[in-house]
Amino acid sequence: MNDVVNPAAAELPNQEIHQQIRKEYAAGFISEIESDTLPPGLNEDVVRFISAKKGEPEWMTEWRLKAYRAWLEMVEPDWAHLRYEKPDFQALSYYSAPKSMADGPKSLDEVDPKLLETYDKLGIPLHEQLALAGVAVDAVFDSVSVATTFRDKLAEAGVIFMPISEAVHKHPELVKKYLGTVVPQRDNFYAALNSAVFSDGSFVYIPKGTRCPMELSTYFRINEAKTGQFERTLIICDEGAYVSYLEGCTAPMRDENQLHAAVVELIALDDAEIKYSTVQNWYPGDEEGKGGIYNFVTKRAVAHTNAKISWTQVETGSAVTWKYPSCILKGDNAVGEFYSVALTNNYQQADTGTKMIHLGKNTRSTIISKGISAGKSQNAYRGLVRMNPNAEGARNYTQCDSLLIGDQCGAHTFPYIESRHPSAVVEHEATTSTVSDDQLFLCRQRGIDTEKAVSMIVNGFCKEVFKELPMEFAVEAGKLLEISLEGSVG
Amino acid sequence: MSTVFQTQQLAALNASNGWLTAINEAGKAAFAEAQWPSRKTEAWKYCSLKALADHAFDAAATASTTAEQLAEITQIAGLDAYQLVLVNGQLQAELSSAMALSQVSLFSGADAEQQTLIADRLQQARLQPGHHLFNDLNDAALADGVLVQIGKNSRLDKPLQLVSISTGDNHVVNSRVIVVLETGAELTLIEQFASLANDSSFTNNQTEVLVGDNARFNHYRLNLMESDARFIGTTLVDLQRDANYDSFHLGLGSVLTRNDLIVNHNVGGSHAEIAGVYVPKDSQLVDFHTDIEHRVAHCTSNEVFRGIINDQAKAVFNGRIHIHKDAQKTLAELSNKNLLLTNKAEINTKPELEIYADDVKCAHGATVAQLDNKARFYLQSRGIGEQEAQVMLSFGFINELLDGLKVEAIGDWLRPVLAHRFGRDQVFSAEQTGDL
């Protein structure tokens, strides 16, 4: 259905490129699930309520209140290149959980079948026998985690993978020690808000010298209307340990904008490695720019001596995206990587990139960013590479390419480079290109239709990033791009 | 909330009347309202204005200098040009050539037609992107300026050398230059800013250029002020159909040297070629902000800036390329390369692309690096000391840009100046190698 032809496009000279058609967002269904939803509004009592709902210890409640008080004094940021209606923080509900979760299911068999069905529909079966081989999943529905698979198998290896709400009870020493150490409560407006009201998210701890036996992943789903989702993820990789973690996100199609303000903290101790991949497909709004998720996310990692952090993201969803997964390369020889594909279509706006802060000697970072803009969208790369006075021998390489499809969209690059060490080397390159008529004609002359040709060219453009994704998700990411771009080229 | 600097400058403004009143008033109102830039002000993020804010300036210049002193700092050996000298903002007829004087008009002596032209340019300038409070101050204080007008299909047979010298020890000079090239006209303009040692004056300059259809403008902007001088300058260039702008910018460095360059491609077919070098040392600060505005289709630009930062000095480069919605078929390139010589030196660079048209070819690159170790080793293996090798290679890094200068005399003159800055005196003089 929904082959909507944009009338404005017909007037454009280059019909080949300008027909705007948008297929339905496949994850846009709403699940009819009874929920306990807090009435809209935010004050100290709401913060206490959330904390009480989770049965949190005193120190955690205080931690949240401290964040809340800091937030009250902060000013909502104004971003130069993003245009959107600012959320009304008193009109949002800060807690929503499926009723059936009230007492907490003990096992998958007790999970509401409707919830399981939701995840099945999204292609993420939670029954272990059906699940993707080798991938453990934590499913977060609105404010709570509904199920975590393969827990026993992971426990054998000593790996802790559970909702953060549960970790507060079961591993308070770890949570206390690391929570807020990478993204402090008052880091920025949205991080402070998250610290006050976060409801759930995933917690991962990989013990010393352990290679996590399977991929870990979390699927986030916003269902309830007028709620914000504020999840918090904390991953600690102890010395010499390794983990590969993937998150996926979807939301129903709703007319009003919804807020998603997450915080992700990664800690890679000496010689550890964390690979963090994201396939973000929040509802982007319709072809008129109505509805969609505001995705304001703070993601940051600390890499100690010889540690490695690798962020890979494929961002196709959300009405407005603001996120800069960052690496603080604290220890000598630490490595940071950022591979990103950000696609925007229709009226989507994305302002995304990374920060590589080189503190240690011989630290290295690589940034590969591929932005694709189509429709009337705006797509910006914003990055910071900082070489501190002690970053002897540090190196950065940045490549930042944009592909424009149609002349109604924008592609922007704002790389900040700050260097304070004479032996540090920073290299930044950026290019822009378009899918040209000549390229399309060559393909068509060889019998390949336009849609297929565009998909080949776009996938080719993103190749360097896709190869960083775990196998199964690379395929998924390619398909996602195809769907998101469907019809943006006549 | 205004700063001491703002309050002082506002108080020092003379009452205006006559045809510049409108611009004076507009500038004054805006300057009085202006927020003093901080680290949060994007355009001034890395450019500290402490050298202005913490400094008390006198209203007027006092120091006097001899003609010999001036001649020494205004001469570019080997350059055959018509020279025009301004001291502390005042035109010095006796130091200027008759030909140069005949080519320019002062705002104060402008006829009705020129007044209209000037007023129009001044109004245009207020609407430019990146317009900042020092431009407002310049408008507020504007009482006189230099107008260079080259008529249709005319050209000046030699470069025009416009030297601005600051000799007062503690005052503020607001200077203004307007250049208008009519259709097919051609001009080489050398703007040279100099100061006496220990002069801690503030020069706030603004130069506006209109390059008419098919006209060619070769522009050299040489900032050779001494270390204590404070300088903020803006260059606005408007390019008409098939116009050509070829320029070279030098920022030697001082306690504050800030340069904004805005180039507007207004009609199709124009080309801008921009090169620049900055070499701050000690605790100097040099900031170049360039902005190439591709407003229409079929224009091209190519920009190359290189910097070497020594000692505890700090350099800022912000190179923006803005491709507007209708600017299809634009070709735009920008490259910025930097060398840090010490671990107290600092560079902040941001090459920005902002693109709203799809059929364009744009690329930018920025690097911060140390000297090529292989090259250094090669020199050392031929018996050249490490220090010496470093100097030779650093100099080579910027010499590539000097080699490209169309007015060779400037390159020849600058080479020893810059080589000396890196602690090396030239082995061969220009005369010795002129035939090579």
Place this chain on the structure above:
Amino acid sequence: MISIKNLHAKVEDKPILKGLNLDIKPGEVHAIMGPNGAGKSTLGNVLAGRDGYEVTEGSVVMNGKEMLELEAEERAREGLFLAFQYPVEIPGVSNLEFLKASVDAVREHQGKPALDSVNFLKTAREKIKSVNLDQSFLKRGVNEGFSGGEKKRNELMQMMMLEPQLCILDETDSGLDIDALQVVANGVNAMRDPNRSFIVVTHYQRLLDYIVPDYVHVLADGKIVKSGGKELALELEEKGYGWLENGEA
């Protein structure tokens, strides 16, 4: 095979083809020569269905079908192949991936069974070898960073893979050294078949020593102004085109 009747075409409102007629029977090789800007490439582009070329009059019937009504990819699938004068680069899309998509689409349309990847690879390796390009070219982006001669050989290689009915070679010989020229000629000759026809656009008689044409036509100012046998090419090489435009045609 193909019958072009009274073809008129405009580019950006400028008439380029002005009543061109050409009849090609199966198995024939027709060479087209003519001065720069005569409209040779335009003819190829119009036949292949490129956007931006407006056909104002005439018809092009291939194997009983009116080509002018078909989309570019449909014409390709019907067996019309154009080897470009200036092949475009498609960075990021590998030659192999591109060829597979192309061969699949064409074979599917023609009701031929799809080639499985093993057979496909085998054929691709043979063909790339036969045009004297290294195997590594299969993995590189389509024409990305290829030299002029390599691009031309890559075009030929695609032609071999697709086994078209009508091959239009637009200056495939330009800029080739003699060895490369022989590679191209051998490739074309190997493909000559009673059921396949060729239009060979060239400026140089030299090519026609290797690919011997059945007919030579001169295209000038949007029309065929003279036709003859292969000896016409020699005459043109010697005298140029001036004598034709001076009314002798």
